[in-house]
Amino acid sequence: MTALLRTTGLSKTFSSGGRRVTALDDVSLTLEAGETLGLVGPSGSGKSTLARVLLRLTEPDAGRIDFAGTDFTALRGEALRRIRRRIQMVFQDPLAAFNPRATVADALGDPLRVHGLAGRRERPAEVARLLGRVGLAQDLAARPIHEISGGQRQRVAIARALATGPELIVLDEAVSALDVTVRGQILDLLVSLQRQDGIAYVFISHDLAVVRAVSHRIAVMDQGRIVEQGPVQSVVENPQSATARALVAAVPRLMRQVGEDRD
């Protein structure tokens, strides 16, 4: 079976104030259909650059990306647009990702219009269906994006990603800005959508505990490189790289006993 996503030797260097910064250094990874790859690492490790390269919002300097057996890096024009439908994204701050004056229906209608997925007449029904899939009431459609809560907004962002029927969604710190009591509900939603539709996720976070909860496999990044990857259990219980060990040690633990040992 071919992997849904395979990256080979991805590299990317930015220059910043005369300095050259290696954001990605020979990144190779694979993702099967219906699987979640957790991508974890400290700030500046290259996680978000990798997300942008996977979406081809940023072009890599070297390396290639194969998606569903096609060289995604070589695609241009209409062929690129067609494959883009199958890869969607959700970012940390949904307010920044939307036109703030748009209504929920506008935000969900855009991908349907851009990709020609529903005509003007069918759109309200399709918007209602998408809202239902992410557990939102249909009367939310007429509300402006800036008026709804952060949790509702992130559900709308997920609904918008679902609009094109993607096989892969890249989630970049998608739950990091949410209140903790809302975060669990969004994680449950993502997992149930994956079960229903077989969507694969690249789930990016600096929080190893959250990554562990939703991922099948974990890749640990530091300074642009994948320093470790493997099944969740082995990375968390038996980390091999210094970065993974530091990430494990940094997870806050609930200490219910006075003087409970921190490790």
Place this chain on the structure above:
Amino acid sequence: MSGRLATLRGLGVTYGAGPAALSDIDLAIAAGERLAVIGESGSGKSTLALALAGLLPDNVRMMGSIAWEGEVKPVPGRDIGFVFQDAGASLNPVLQVGEQVAEVAQRHLGLNWREAYAYARDLLTQVQIPAPDTVLNAYAHQLSGGQRQRVAIAAAIAARPRLLIADEPTSALDTIVQSEIVALLERLVREAGMTLVFISHDIALVSGFAERIAVLHQARLVEAGLTADVLRSPREAYTARLITSHIGLDTPRLVGAPA
């Protein structure tokens, strides 16, 4: 237990015509304790921090009172140090790091500039900035987020305040830097015998160092108590929800083998 540093009675804060940001808060802060104030967005936790620090804008309506030990109102910046979430915004972008830390010491400790500058260098060492001599001459934007927060902490403690208020000081940082900053704050307040009020949304994070936890929800104080008591037997359903919402390395995973 030593005396009370501050006693809040019926404290309420309202911005403009909006709903109350804080309502009827009764809370005592003991001198030298490490108190965590926990809440989610809109709970009023940052307003509580600003009210304590005397940094609320003029156009707010305040009810109730804050009584201070010795009946003397503390001076923000001198008696109370403040560390914010966004260290980049709290540091002056056009002043070198050494100048802004030294300025606090010069102003509040009566040092001359030479002494204040030497003291600033000591402070940068205390907050474990690698290469303090280089950082003294750097500007905030040249530093990483973690470094900037260390500088902001150095500036906050420069006047040797009795009370240090840290409002989500690690929320913009990754977990590795977060654990370093928390360990640093814990050591600094311990060594100086400072009172720490640590505002956070993360009850697990504070459980490692706070002696007491106060939980805010929708502008009200829902409960306050010793950390171990609150975590083991929360009195309010909301607190219990916060505790069960914690995701740690021992939380059951949501996925098994891929479909």
